[in-house]
Each structure stands twice: as structure tokens, then as C-alpha cells.
Amino acid sequence: MKETQSQIFEKDDKNYLPVFNRYKIVLERGEGAYLYDSDGKKYADFLAGIAVNVLGHGYKPLVDAIKNQAEKVIHVSNLYYTKPQADAAEKLVKLSGLDRAFFANSGAEANEGAIKIARKFAHMKDPEKSQIITAWDGFHGRTLATLTATGQPKYHKGFEPLPGGFDYVHYNDISELESKMSEKTCAVMLETIQGEGGVYPPKDDYLKKVRELCDKYEAVLILDEIQSGIGRSGKFFAYEKYGIKPDIVTLAKGLAGGVPIGAFIVTEEIAKAFHAGDHGTTFGGNPLACAAANVVLDTIPDEKFLSHVEEIGAYFKKRLLDLQKKFPEQICDVRGEGLLLGAELSNSKKSGVEIVNECMKRGAIINCTVGKVLRFVPPLIIEKEQVDEVMNILEEVFGE
Ligand SMILES: *Cc1c(COP(=O)(O)O)cnc(C)c1O
Numbered sequence: 001m002k003e004t005q006s007q008i009f010e011k012d013d014k015n016y017l018p019v020f021n022r023y024k025i026v027l028e029r030g031e032g033a034y035l036y037d038s039d040g041k042k043y044a045d046f047l048a049g050i051a052v053n054v055l056g057h058g059y060k061p062l063v064d065a066i067k068n069q070a071e072k073v074i075h076v077s078n079l080y081y082t083k084p085q086a087d088a089a090e091k092l093v094k095l096s097g098l099d100r101a102f103f104a105n106s107g108a109e110a111n112e113g114a115i116k117i118a119r120k121f122a123h124m125k126d127p128e129k130s131q132i133i134t135a136w137d138g139f140h141g142r143t144l145a146t147l148t149a150t151g152q153p154k155y156h157k158g159f160e161p162l163p164g165g166f167d168y169v170h171y172n173d174i175s176e177l178e179s180k181m182s183e184k185t186c187a188v189m190l191e192t193i194q195g196e197g198g199v200y201p202p203k204d205d206y207l208k209k210v211r212e213l214c215d216k217y218e219a220v221l222i223l224d225e226i227q228s229g230i231g232r233s234g235k236f237f238a239y240e241k242y243g244i245k246p247d248i249v250t251l252a253k254g255l256a257g258g259v260p261i262g263a264f265i266v267t268e269e270i271a272k273a274f275h276a277g278d279h280g281t282t283f284g285g286n287p288l289a290c291a292a293a294n295v296v297l298d299t300i301p302d303e304k305f306l307s308h309v310e311e312i313g314a315y316f317k318k319r320l321l322d323l324q325k326k327f328p329e330q331i332c333d334v335r336g337e338g339l340l341l342g343a344e345l346s347n348s349k350k351s352g353v354e355i356v357n358e359c360m361k362r363g364a365i366i367n368c369t370v371g372k373v374l375r376f377v378p379p380l381i382i383e384k385e386q387v388d389e390v391m392n393i394l395e396e397v398f399g400e
Contacts, residue, residue, distance in 0.1 A: 005038055023360060030057025033382045035365060044364045044390050046378040051195070051227050051340070054254035054296060056379035062257045062295045069291035076287060078280065084290035091297040092265050095236055096249055099268040103261060103285025107226035107252035108141025110262030113279055114248045115145050115189070117266060118220040121273035122186035125218070131185045135171040137197030137370075138190065140224055149189055152197065171200060174209045185219040192238035195227035198373040199335055199342025207242040214247075220270065222248040226262070227340065230254035231300040231380055234310035234338035241337065254300075254380075256292035261285070300380065309380050312387065313338040316376065319391045327398045341376040342369075350397075358397045364390045 003011075005026045012022075028038040033056050035045045048054065055062055069084065076082060089101040104110045115132065122129040134140065136151040147155050148162040156162060165186075169176045171194055181188075188210060194200040214221040223246035228238040230251060235241050237249060247270055252262035262284070283289075299305060317334065320343050324331040330348040334341070345352055345368075352368030359366050367375045378386070 002038070008038070023357065025360065032056045032058065033379050033386050042363060043360070044386050044393075046376050046382075046386075046390050047365050047367045048254075048377055048379045049258060050367070051232060051253045051377040053258050054230055054232070054300060054380045055257045056381045059257065059295075059381075061299070062292060065291045065295045066259065066288065069288050072287070074286070074288045075283070078282070078285065082287045082290070084287045084294060085285045088285070088290040088293045088297060091294070092251075092263060095297070095301055096265045097245060098247075098249065098265045100271040101263055101265045102279070103263050103290065104252075104281055105260050105283050105289075106141070106262045107224075107250070108143045108146045108262075109281070109284070110226065110250040110252050110264045111140045111146045111149065111189075111222075111224060112143050114222050114224075114250050114264040114266075115149065115187070116279060117264070117270060117274055118187040118189075118222060118248065120278065121220060121270045124273060126183070129184055129186050130165045131167055131182075132165055132187045132189060133167045133169055133177065133180055133185060134189045135191075135194070135197075136168050137171060137194055137200065138224075139194070139196035139227075140189065140191075171197075172203045172206050174206055174213075177210065178213055181213055181217050181219065183217055185217050187220040187222050188214055189222040189224065191224045191226075191228060192242070193228040193233060193337060193340055195340060195375070195377075196369055198344070198370045199340060199375055201335060201337050202242060205242075207239070207244050211244045220248060221246045222250065224250050226250055226252040227377070228337075230296065231306055231309055232338050232340045232377065234306055234313060236301045236306065238337065255296060256289050257296045259289045259292040261289040261293055305380070309338050312382060312384065313341070315384060316387045316391075317341055319387060320376075323391065323394060323398065326395070330398055336376075339376070339378055339380055339382070343374040343376075345372045345374065355394075355397055358400075359390075359393050362393045362396065364393045366390070366394075 008026045026038040029036050035043045092101040134149045138151045140146040140149040145163050148166050151168040248266045250264045255261050320334045324334050332346045333344040336342050356368050369375045
């Protein structure tokens, strides 16, 4: 007999390390922009596994590519060449305008590699050029170095001593950054659009000025596009929106449409800091993950695909702004780009978690980050119809 959801909750609660506050549904399958729980209840998926399922669920070319690759070979060592990896690296280099790509298995690992190569690059000029500046409210991952790079003290607590050399500034405050930088700055590492910390896009020409300061002090500019990249902003890389280019960009989340992968892409000059043996990975960029990434990389950079993201994102944002107008005492701000949108809650009658739960009951999966910002990172293939469906649910929930 099929296990009930309650039986699965019980088994998992007993055996899985409880580091997540889980919502009480067992998700079983998906189709397009929808997920189904194990009782067959349907949900509009406006989280997409946190900006991962960019092509939605069950996207045929992606499923076929994974199946075909699995039949040929799932994994071989990085001691050998594979065509899927060579193809994916070539595509990322072309798209980014940078020179060399390395594949990891996750966002944290991609950032860890970016930090390592930046340190090694600076070390060759001056062993004391080690300062890495990141932003408060940023998010870069959960390994010791990336959690240190994450400017959210709640994630640091209890894990000290943390790796040294990290300093923090307020995102969008260029004079604070200027005051902290010097010849000893190795790298500035920022999300192009802050995601987990509450959906904060860069203001005015902030990123251009960051670029100028990095040039002035010969510091490496690392942009973390693990959440904001892969078309989510309406451009393939969000930095294209702001007229700058980083020295290193990191990707993960949506890069293989749901198969675990990460990547960092660097300039030739920085690439030279790494020699054989300086970095490595067993799984990173294996043929299965790269076969999936190739489908994403053949689909999303298409102009038509990106203008769809821009259009549907603008429509969704307008509907959120209308919701704010209707409930100004409950929503104090709406912000974001493309399909990375946030609605900040006032200290209103309902908490973020309550709103998320009430949406879930009505068949919509949404997310709340930092306790007070509803975050929307749906599959990039959603249509107006699905936006309307979720907005109607939100109107009901706010109107109660
Ligand atoms: C999710 C995320 C990460 C971490 O990725 P993992 O795959 O969970 O390690 C890093 N940076 C940003 C901006 C993210 O959104």
C-alpha cells in the first residue's frame, strides 16, 4: 500500500538531520509550472526549487538529454575529456565574454573555487593582498569560506573560528566600499542582485562604481549570479543589465535545470593563477550534469526566451504593485528584476510563514525569505495565466 504523507513526515522527521523548517507536504511529481503532492493535489510552483527548475518540470528536451546521457555514461573522471563538458564550457565562455569555465556541484562550491582562485591570483602579486569584501545581507553558501563571505551573522554563530580576511559593507553604499578598499584588497564579491537576503537590486550606477574601484586597486570583481543568472533577470547574466563585466562570475541553481551543478568562469589572466593540482573535483561537470546544462544553455540565451522573461516579469511586478496599492498597510515595498521579485511585508497581521502556508493550502508554492520578504522565483516558462492564478490566491490571503 502507498505510504501516506503523514507516514513519510514521520519517517523523515525521525531520520533526516533537521536543519530545515519543512512545510507539511510530500512533493511527488511535476509538470510545467506545476507540482503535485503524493495525494495528487496540484500546486502552482512559484519557487522552482529556489530558482532551480528554470525550464519547469518534465521539460521534454531536458528529460530526454538526461535519459540519453544516462544510457551512454553517467560519470567519468575529470582525468578524461567528455564532449558534454567541452560543449558546456564553450557555451559559458561565449555567453560571459570571459575565458575559462570550471564546473563544481553546487553554488557554495562554485563560490569556494572563485574565492580560492582570487586569493591565489592576488597572492602572486603580494602575499598580503588577501582582503575579501562582501556585502551585509548577501548570501554565498554554507561551506566555511562561503558562509564567512555571507554577511549574515546568524549563519556564522557557533562555527567560529571562521576563515580570516573577510570584511563587510552595506550593499549599494559605494562610499563605504571605497573607505574599506586599498591595495590589500584581493576581491570584492557581490550578488548582482541580492536574493536570499531580501531581493535587493543594485541602485543607479552602483555596480559601475564598484567596477571602477576594483580596477583602481587591482582587486578581482566576483559576481555571484547563482540566483540572478541563467536568464532570471531578463538577461542571461544579470550584470549585462548594468553595463559591466566581472572578472569572475559564478553560477549554479538553474544551470542544469535541476541536476546539481555549479560553475565559475574567469578571465584568462586570472585562470593562469591555477596550475594542475591547485583545484579539483570528483563529480563536478560530469557528463550527466553537463548534458542537462547544455539543454539550458541552448534554450535560455535565445532572445525570444529572454524577452518572455522580461515581459512576464514586468506583468508579474505590476500585479504585485497593484496588490501593494490594495493592501498598503500589509505590503511596504515591491522590488526585483525579471522573475526575481520580492514583496516586503509590513509588521502586519500575518507573518510571512503564515502567508506562505495559506497560499500552499490554496495551491500555490511561494517563499518567504529573511522572515518578511515574499520571494518569487518561478520557472522562467510561466505564462500570464499562472501569474493570475497565484495573484488571485495572494489577493484572497491578504484580503482575509
Ligand atoms: C543558493 C545560493 C548559493 C549557494 O548555492 P548552494 O547550491 O546551495 O550551495 C550561493 N549564492 C547565491 C546567490 C545563492 O542564491
